[in-house]
Amino acid sequence: MxxxxxxxxxxxxxxxxxxxxxxxxxxxxxxxxxxxxxxxxxxxxxxxxxxxxxxxxxxxxxxxxxxxxxxxxxxxxxxxxxxxxxxxxxxxxxxxxxxxxxxxxxxxxxxxxxxxIGYLPEGHRFPGYLTGEAALRLFGRLAGVAEGTLDQRIPELLDLVGLAGRGGDRMGRYSKGMTQRLGLAGALLDExxxxxxxxxxxxxxxxxxxxxxxxxxxxxxxxxxxxxxxxxxxxxxxxxxxxxxxxxxxxxxxxxxxxxTTPALRYRVRLGEGQSAAPERLAGEGLAVVSGNGSLEVEVADLAALNRLVDRLRADHLLIAEVSPLRAALEDVFIEVLEGEARAAGVSDHGPLTTDHDPGGGR
Amino acid sequence: MKTWALIVDTWREALARYTLLGFLAVSSLFLLVLTFALNLDIVDGALAAGTLFGKAFEVPGKGPAIATVVATGQSVFAAMLYVLGVFLAVFATGSQVPNLQHRGTVDLYVTRPISRTHLLLGRFLGAVTLVTANLLFLCGGVFVIISAKTHVWNPRFLVAIAPILLVFLSFLGFMYLIGVATSSTPLSIMLPYALYLLSVPLAAHDRIAAAMDSRLGAGAVQVLYWILPKTAEIGRDLTGYVLGKTTPAALPLATTAAFGAVCLGAAVVAFNRKNF
Structure with a gap:
């Protein structure tokens, strides 16, 4: 699709x-x-x-x-x-x-x-009076899971989410991350x-x-x-x-x-080791060199423009090590789409668009 | 199994929030005080007054005098337990629905393959078992202590648990409605207490209505009387029944039960329609 x-x-x-x-x-x-x-x-x-x-x-x-x-x-x-x-x-x-x-x-x-159907709600709160294991048993029973299955499944799930040995602790003693992982175990209870x-x-x-x-x-x-x-x-x-x-x-x-995340026509062109090309020399019709930092990142109007670039590099006797399409991060696409929507609406009610940062993520 | 899970959950919650322990502690204290009070010399003297040469003294047409003394004492206790039992039960269960509806908690319950009606009625059943057990402890304890001391076993005192439970059930239905509508524990507790108190003047509804200038006002008093629980009348009938004088009238019991049933039904409908 x-x-x-x-x-x-x-x-x-x-x-x-x-x-x-x-x-x-x-x-x-x-x-x-x-x-x-x-x-x-x-x-x-x-x-x-x-x-x-x-x-x-x-x-x-x-x-x-x-x-x-x-x-x-x-x-x-x-x-x-x-x-x-x-x-x-x-x-x-x-x-x-x-x-x-x-x-x-x-x-x-x-x-x-x-x-x-499993569900892990945002900001869920298991009843604080229950232990992790009791919470899983309660919600397993409400889901209609048989007692025998729960006896077997609860320790497995606690182990799976890294809470083995903590199932007997009251929910009130769980950190946010532990609560979240227990919530995931709860969502997986009835397979x-x-x-x-x-x-x-x-x-x-x-x-x-x-x-x-x-x-x-x-x-x-x-x-x-x-x-x-x-x-x-x-x-x-x-x-x-x-x-x-x-x-x-x-x-x-x-x-x-x-x-x-695949933009229309953006490519990275990597030259052979020790070789470089001045970006301003390469720019031309239907071709914009976005960056020349180590390798070239180019935006082309069509494939013909990309091939013209390759011809020009070869004419300068430069060795091409790689030509690969550039993928945008989903975050870029997301912001681009929302900014487009704001422009189309004629009001930028978002101000500068930002997303929540992901300290551990990023590509 | 789902219903059982909800009943167990209700008991766990009551235990963890100390409402169950609180109920038991107050009940135990009451029983302890009663035990000590019955061992006072004045009580022994009163009991001795009902006997002649070690045999129960008979009052012509009324049976043994000691039985009358005990029944009178029990009727006083029945009235006290009627107030204390209902107040404690309302306090112990008032937070049930607001706690269930906490954001982040209700999602976990409602998205399970259990209907909302089943969920709410399961919790209701849990509350009923909880309060029944506590009332049996409190009222049963009073019955055993008085009967053991006096050797007069008046089963009417035990039967009095039924109307106390019925009034509580009616209030529980009302609390569920308030809880579903407002998610407020204070309101869920205060409003049943207000109804309890309101029923005292409403017991004299005919006299109040007759004294009012406005026909609208008089009509409102009559409507309120017929709609709301009749706790004052049930309490009066209860003491009369324990004394052996009257049989509780059916109408106050029936209308009080109907009030609770309608409130519970409305709570179920509202809970089913609610967006979480």
Whole structure:
């Protein structure tokens, strides 16, 4: 699947209500090639409004989305974009104002539809009076997991998330990272077919984050569909197959991580050892040399321009060691998309766009 | 198993928050004071007054005098336990729903494959078992202490646990509604106490309504009387029943139960409709 700007949802354009023919057309577009019955998650024309007194806040505005089985999907967005609301609607925690939501083909508000669905909420709080083990047992029982299975599974999961030997401690004694890892163990209790993770590495140190990532990769290998909602773009980039960017309650960009992070025509040209070329000499029609620091980073209008550059370097008897397409970090794409949306809306209500920094991440 | 898990969770929470221990401590203190009080000379003297040459003194038409003395004492205790038991039970369970609805906690419960109705009623059942056990300890303890001392076993005193429990259940339904609507523990505790107190003047609803100038005001008093729990009347009937004078009237019990059931039903509907 290639990345796409979701057309009729662009900022600044007039938008129909979620269930309007316009949005149904968008849904048809988004679902093109996707079997929504077979999809793990299918969202069509989803709208959600909250009322605060007389004020109405539109958290989701005609969202269309489909996530295939076994896929690892990342939902990105600035604070207040509607990410958590979308996850809550997908889990039946909040009722949609309009549109339709199907999780494994069923309405998630029905209790039976939530069988074998794991959820790690953002800022979750296990009851402080429980020990880690008792918390897992309680939520395992509520999920309908048999006692025998829990006896076997709880120690395994505690070990998996690095809490072996700490299961008997009260939750009140857990650090934030430990609580987060216990939450992940809780989400994995009934061997979920779909796993929803809302800021899974929030407050976790780099070592713990690595452990969580390893657990997710192992979970994915078992064929579990994973839906991640996160600010940490580097984490998303490493883990997800496909992402969607949510802005002001609308999906504004969607695609595979590879497609989104491959810019149109940006290349790195590395010359042979000890060789260099003056960037100003190489710039020409349809060719901009972005950087000459060690190797050349060039932006070309088309492939012909790239080949002209190669010809010029060869004419100067320079040896070319490598020509490779440059990939942008997902964070760059994210900021570019949001800035584009702000420009299109004609108001930059974000100020300078920033994302939460990831101290342990980055490519 | 899900229901059992919710009941166990309720007990664990009560234990961890010291509400269960607090309830037991106050009850134990009450029983201890009663035990010491019954060993006072004045009590022994009163009991001796009911016997003649070691045999129970009979009051014509009323049975043994000692039984009347004991029943009177028990009716006083029943009235005290009616107030104390309900107040303690409300205090012990008032935080249940607000705690469940804590942001970050409710998500963990509600996203499990269990209906919200089942979740709320499971917690309700947990509270009922908790309070029933405590009331049995408190009232049963008083019954055993008084009966062992006097050798008069008046089963009516034990039956009095049922109306106490019924009034508590009615308040619990109300607390669940307040808890779901506001997520506030103080409100969940204060409002049932307010209803309890309000029922005292409302017991004289006919006289109050007759004394009012406004027909609207009089109507409002009558409506309030019929809607709200009739704790004052149930308390009065309770003491009369323990004394062996009356049988509790069905109407106050039925309307009090109906109030609780409607509140609980409304709490379930609101909980099901709520966005978390």
């Amino acid at each position: 290639v990345s796409r700007d979701v057309p009729a949802q662009g900022a600044g354009r007039s938008r129909g209500p979620a269930g309007s023919p316009e949005n149904k057309a968008i849904a048809a577009d988004v679902y093109a090639g996707v079997d929504t019955d077979a999809a793990a998650i299918a969202v069509s024309g989803l709208g959600k409004e909250y009322r605060h007194g007389r004020r109405r806040l539109r958290a989701l505005d005609g969202v269309n989305l489909a996530v295939g089985r076994g896929e690892v999907f990342g939902l990105l967005g600035a604070n207040g974009a509607g990410k958590t609301t979308l996850v809550k609607v997908l889990l039946g925690l909040a009722r949609p104002t309009s549109g339709e939501v199907r999780v494994r083909g069923r309405d998630p508000r029905r209790a039976a539809a939530r069988r074998r 979920p077919e779909i796993l929803f993770l809302d800021e899974p590495t929030d407050g976790v140190d780099p070592v713990g984050r690595r452990r969580i990532r390893d657990v997710l990769l192992a979970t994915r290998r078992r064929g579990t569909t994973i839906f991640i909602n996160s600010h940490l773009l580097s984490e998303v980039e490493r883990t997800c197959d496909r992402v969607a960017i949510l802005h002001q309650g609308r999906v504004v960009r969607e695609g595979t991580v590879a497609d989104l």
